[in-house]
Amino acid sequence: MSLSASPASTALDDWLAQATVAPEITALRPDYRALLIVADGLVPGPSDEVSERLLAEAERTVTERYAGGSYEDDPHVRAWREAFQAAGMKPKRTRPSADALLRRVPAGLPRINRLTDIYNAVSIAHAVPLGGEDLDHYRGAPRLERAVGDEEFATVAGGEPAVETAAPGEPIWRDDLGVTCRRWNWRQCVRTQLTLTTTRAFFVLDALGAMDDEALAAAGEALVRGLTEASPGVRTATRVVTGPRPEED
Template sequence: MPNDAAAWLDSAAIDPAVHALRPDYRALLITAEGLRPGPSDELSERLLADAEQAARERFGDGPVEEHPHLAAWREAFRAFGAKPQRTRPSAEALLRRAPAGLPRVDRLTDIYNAISVAHVIPLGGEDLDHYVGAARLVRAEGDETFETTAGGEPVLEHPAPGEVVWRDEAGVTCRRWNWRQCTRTRLTHATTRAMFVLDALGPMDDTALKAAGDQLMEALTTVGPGVRLASRLVSAP
């Protein structure tokens, strides 16, 4: 559990093996302290509805996977052995659900899902109070642990060797770059300190990445006027 979220950002790292795989990858990391968690509300509903409308206008009935940023993410998944038809990048999975309606989960999750869809960017949130040590994006050895659930029961999995994963000192926090988060660090109704990861590849430039981050920070500030924010762009050296 990091005591100083802003200082903790400085310890986050992307392994050179990930940069070798995709030199165009950048991660915008945002920490937020003093959050007000809870059920979905008027703000999160408005953001989700706006994102659904934006998706309808952008894609219509067309295939979302042909969007340049999503196509790049599919290429990145294939590069480490994942099959994007089975395990889709998170933004693609959400956009495929948009025509029928995005899920309503809780206030914080709804906010970042809405921004993910509106900006066509993989975006996830982690509970900082359940993080152990630094956040690192690495290619897995295969013996790391990943806590998840199956059939409502806790399950311990292991990533495939070479899989791109976010991890801390206790294990994997997100498998296949941005496909699935672990149960240990997921956001809950008790989350007041969080870290958000915005994943960008070449087709999304830094201006567009910053715009997505700015909207996220604005929404978090609206939800909790006393929230303390910090951000860091991590990219290839």
């Protein structure tokens, strides 16, 4: 289904229904689930009072939660490090996204734009890897799989546009044109990144067993609340997707 024209909420649901998680991801982590959220009618722009308040509140929440301890002891953060290691990635060199954000909280997170700030606030407040993509630059259905090794990833190197290829076996989110996020949730491509003109977005909340379904749903609800506050006319659709279980093979 094409999403080149502004879709109704039913079209958003239809598009989400095409998202898949490959069997090799399930074999790696049977407890993996992704909460997918599509939003249409967003009001883009630079960081503002709404996104600043949400992100500042999340930073305070994190600081209070881990006072006297460390975010590294969070069960979900530990689970993601284990998942990265099992997939052949070094979690201290290429950190899961929530891990990377949480370690920056004491110095304060960068303010990027109102949409990115909102999803970063949810990510740290709920200790969940969370990424956002510009839906207008997405082509085809989203799918999570392990790379063959020839999938293209649009990035920036030395301040200039560059194209890399994913390493064989690494978990990647991709569409028909190439990789949209490398190493499960480590780094997003520049082609689909949220910008100051994004009005339609696709969000992925990555969960392992250490985050139960209720906590995952709460994180998704927090994201929808934040987006709705910043963009009162927004329409959203959600879906939880998992890979095939052994009995489904």
